[in-house]
Amino acid sequence: MTAVTAxxxxxxxRFNGAGKPWVPYLFVAPFVLLFLVFLxxxxxxxxxxxxxxxxxxxxxFGGTTTAFVGLDNFARALSDQDFLVSFGRVALYGLVQxxxxxxxxxxxxxxxxxxxxxxxxxxxxxAFLPYAVPGVIAALLWGFLYQPxxxxxxxxxxxIGVDANLLAPGTVLWSIANVSIWSYTGINxxxxxxxxxxxxxxxxxxxxxxxxxxLRIAVGIKLPMIAPAVLLTTLSSIIGTLQLFNxxxxxxxxxxxxxxxxxxxxxxxxxxxxxxxxNLASAMAVxxxxxxxxxxVIVLRLNNRTTKRASDGL
Amino acid sequence: MASDTxxxxxxxxxxxxxxxxxxxxxxxxxxxxxxxxxFVNGDRVSRVGMVITTAALLIPTAYFLVPVxxxxxxxxxxxxDLFSTPGFAFADFHLWDNLVELSTYDDGIYWRWAFNxxxxxxxxxxxxxxxxxxxxxxxxxYRFRGRNVLIGIVLGSMLIPxxxxxxxxxxxxxxxxxxxxxxxxxxxALVFPFGxxxxxxxxxxxxxxxxxxxxxxxxxxxxxxxxxxxxxLMSTGLVTVLLFAFLGxxxxxxxxxxxxxxxxxMPLTVGLTGWSQASITIPxxxxxxxVGSLVSVIPIAIVFLSLQRYxxxxxxxxxxxx
Numbered sequence: 001m002t003a004v005t006a007x008x009x010x011x012x013x014r015f016n017g018a019g020k021p022w023v024p025y026l027f028v029a030p031f032v033l034l035f036l037v038f039l040x041x042x043x044x045x046x047x048x049x050x051x052x053x054x055x056x057x058x059x060x061f062g063g064t065t066t067a068f069v070g071l072d073n074f075a076r077a078l079s080d081q082d083f084l085v086s087f088g089r090v091a092l093y094g095l096v097q098x099x100x101x102x103x104x105x106x107x108x109x110x111x112x113x114x115x116x117x118x119x120x121x122x123x124x125x126x127a128f129l130p131y132a133v134p135g136v137i138a139a140l141l142w143g144f145l146y147q148p149x150x151x152x153x154x155x156x157x158x159x160i161g162v163d164a165n166l167l168a169p170g171t172v173l174w175s176i177a178n179v180s181i182w183s184y185t186g187i188n189x190x191x192x193x194x195x196x197x198x199x200x201x202x203x204x205x206x207x208x209x210x211x212x213x214x215l216r217i218a219v220g221i222k223l224p225m226i227a228p229a230v231l232l233t234t235l236s237s238i239i240g241t242l243q244l245f246n247x248x249x250x251x252x253x254x255x256x257x258x259x260x261x262x263x264x265x266x267x268x269x270x271x272x273x274x275x276x277x278x279n280l281a282s283a284m285a286v287x288x289x290x291x292x293x294x295x296x297v298i299v300l301r302l303n304n305r306t307t308k309r310a311s312d313g314l
Numbered sequence: 315m316a317s318d319t320x321x322x323x324x325x326x327x328x329x330x331x332x333x334x335x336x337x338x339x340x341x342x343x344x345x346x347x348x349x350x351x352x353f354v355n356g357d358r359v360s361r362v363g364m365v366i367t368t369a370a371l372l373i374p375t376a377y378f379l380v381p382v383x384x385x386x387x388x389x390x391x392x393x394x395d396l397f398s399t400p401g402f403a404f405a406d407f408h409l410w411d412n413l414v415e416l417s418t419y420d421d422g423i424y425w426r427w428a429f430n431x432x433x434x435x436x437x438x439x440x441x442x443x444x445x446x447x448x449x450x451x452x453x454x455x456y457r458f459r460g461r462n463v464l465i466g467i468v469l470g471s472m473l474i475p476x477x478x479x480x481x482x483x484x485x486x487x488x489x490x491x492x493x494x495x496x497x498x499x500x501x502x503a504l505v506f507p508f509g510x511x512x513x514x515x516x517x518x519x520x521x522x523x524x525x526x527x528x529x530x531x532x533x534x535x536x537x538x539x540x541x542x543x544x545x546x547l548m549s550t551g552l553v554t555v556l557l558f559a560f561l562g563x564x565x566x567x568x569x570x571x572x573x574x575x576x577x578x579x580m581p582l583t584v585g586l587t588g589w590s591q592a593s594i595t596i597p598x599x600x601x602x603x604x605v606g607s608l609v610s611v612i613p614i615a616i617v618f619l620s621l622q623r624y625x626x627x628x629x630x631x632x633x634x635x636x
Contacts, residue, residue: 020536021458023456023536024452024455024456024458024461025458026537027448027449027451027452027456027540028448028449028452028453028464030445030448030449030504031445031446031448031449031505031510032464034445034501034504034505035467035471035505037486037501038483038486038501038502038504038505039471039474039479039505041486042479042482042483042485042486043474043479043482045482045485045486045489046479046481046482046485049482049485104374108371108374111367111371114367115364116363116364116367116368117364117367117368117371118364118368119368123371123375125619126374126375126378126379127374127375127378128619128622129378129379129382129615129619130378130381130382131618132611132614132615132618132619133382133611133615134564134565134583134610134611134614135565135567136565136567136583136586136587137583137586137607137610137611138381140586140587140590140603140607141381141382141384141385141607142381143590144384144388144600144604145381145384149397150388150396150397150401150600151401152384152400152401152402153401155400155401182377182378182381185378186378239473239475242475243475243476243477243478245477245567245568246567246568249567249587250587250590253587253590253591253594254590265477265478265568268481269481269568269571269572272481272484272485272572273572278481278485281481282481282482282485285478285479285481285482288478289474289475289478289479292473292475292478293473296473
């Protein structure tokens with residue numbers, strides 16, 4: 001935290017390499033090079049590959065040839081019922097998982113920011129611990145807790161006469177959502193809490209003198225003031241939802257109710273490995289990338305507007 | 315998902331916050347024995363409200379901790395007991411046997427995976443932090459043609475989600491002949507725009523131009539100034555970059571799953587899920603997956619939680635100028 005004071009650096013003169021103008025380029029060269037090779041060119045490769053198709057000639061004896069097929073792969077992907085359903089699935093998932101997680105994270109952050117909680121360090125540690133568990137391991141762990149043969153949860157429920165099946169076709173999506181909520185509530189809570197702690201306390205004094213209750217202050221003042229933090233954590237969670245892969249892919253091992261194209265990312269993985277159609281997979285990846293970009297832009301727009309309104313209001 | 319969560323939050327306009335963990339402890343009001351209210355940081359707080367709130371927090375706390383507790387308990391059981399005894403009750407203590415089995419199964423492949431995870435994460439994050447530091451430092455200290463474009467690209471590319479380009483990256487790696495190699499996992503991870511942004515912000519605020527001028531007058535070369543002074547001045551920010559890069563590599567799953575076919579090169583995430591899948595036919599692997607998960611979580615949890623101070627402040631500071 002040292003020296004993060006606002007310094008008027010922007011207006012100050014900075015050197016262009018002390019008479020050696022190539023120096024800055026030398027400094028940024030590794031990043032730029034890696035960026036071009038491992039971020040730009042995969043995108044180009046994906047778009048390029050999505051326009052071709054492997055075609056086996058004859059009865060499959062003549063090997064395969066690569067032919068230009070235009071937008072065929074995109075048409076195939078978009079007419080693939082399962083692929084489309086997977087988008088609907090993650091949309092439904094996101095509509096529930098993101099608000100629930102944000103609600104829990106914001107509530108915890110507000111509680112920790114209030115003077116009402118004793119032993120805050122311990123409670124924060126507990127909420128944060130799951131984030132230190134890699135997502136894949138978290139899914140493995142919950143996978144055990146979902147299986148009737150080992151799960152203490154299901155055993156406890158059945159002892160009081162409730163026959164729970166956490167891996168049933170209708171419930172498994174929410175079991176996956178639970179893994180994500182468990183994993184990522186803590187980090188979102190920490191980010192919101194840090195934003196809350198940065199608000200000058202005097203603002204609350206004024207509200208309190210006007211007779212506002214703690215709840216009123218939390219909802220009416222604190223939340224709007226951390227709106228940018230809340231919305232940007234929401235944005236990243238929405239993007240994360242579209243990318244959903246690790247948790248369902250791991251839980252797929254313990255239930256037959258998760259298909260290999262359960263989410264868009266799983267469909268891409270399945271097409272490029274199981275289906276052995278890398279061209280179709282590339283088209284799917286491009287579609288998913290574009291969808292993600294559109295969602296990001298929409299949320300960022302909303303964010304800008306809300307942030308502006310919040311700052312106008314003050 | 316984790317890395318995405320973080321990459322975007324960097325752009326929040328969070329003002330500088332005091333380090334949360336170090337927030338002043340609520341001073342106990344001196345000698346106010348059994349009042350209905352108490353004072354915390356000057357706020358009047360009802361005792362009853364405090365007790366109720368703290369008690370209510372036990373529910374989410376149980377939710378967060380109980381699965382980890384189950385992992386610890388389950389790790390001490392034999393395969394038979396795992397299925398036949400209640401989840402949270404200790405049975406015969408088999409932890410040691412399980413660890414021995416974990417270490418010897420398949421010629422100790424588990425430790426090979428752990429070693430790989432460490433290689434990918436330690437070497438990967440060190441290289442990543444270095445590349446980010448070089449770039450961020452140059453963006454902050456020099457004015458050069460293309461600088462603004464580069465800043466724009468860094469900001470924009472944070473919106474490109476890692477998993478979407480996993481498949482195209484895999485195709486590229488195959489074309490480069492890097493699939494099924496250490497490099498295939500290490501190199502793509504070096505592109506870390508969020509780290510560049512953090513380094514840039516840190517360099518801007520912590521590397522005074524006067525110091526660079528003084529070093530120049532003493533005849534030090536530009537790279538020498540960076541290595542000797544810049545890196546040191548940016549170190550707090552770089553710890554944050556290092557930690558997030560480390561965590562990103564440690565948690566990485568999709569790319570290694572696509573790129574690696576050789577067991578000997580796999581990280582723990584891919585290896586353990588492989589066991590979980592195989593445990594359908596080999597029941598003994600269930601317990602090994604449990605113990606293996608526990609062993610893999612402990613070091614990372616210790617490192618991450620003990621370094622909280624650094625990365626929390628980094629996150630907050632990262633938002634200052636974002």
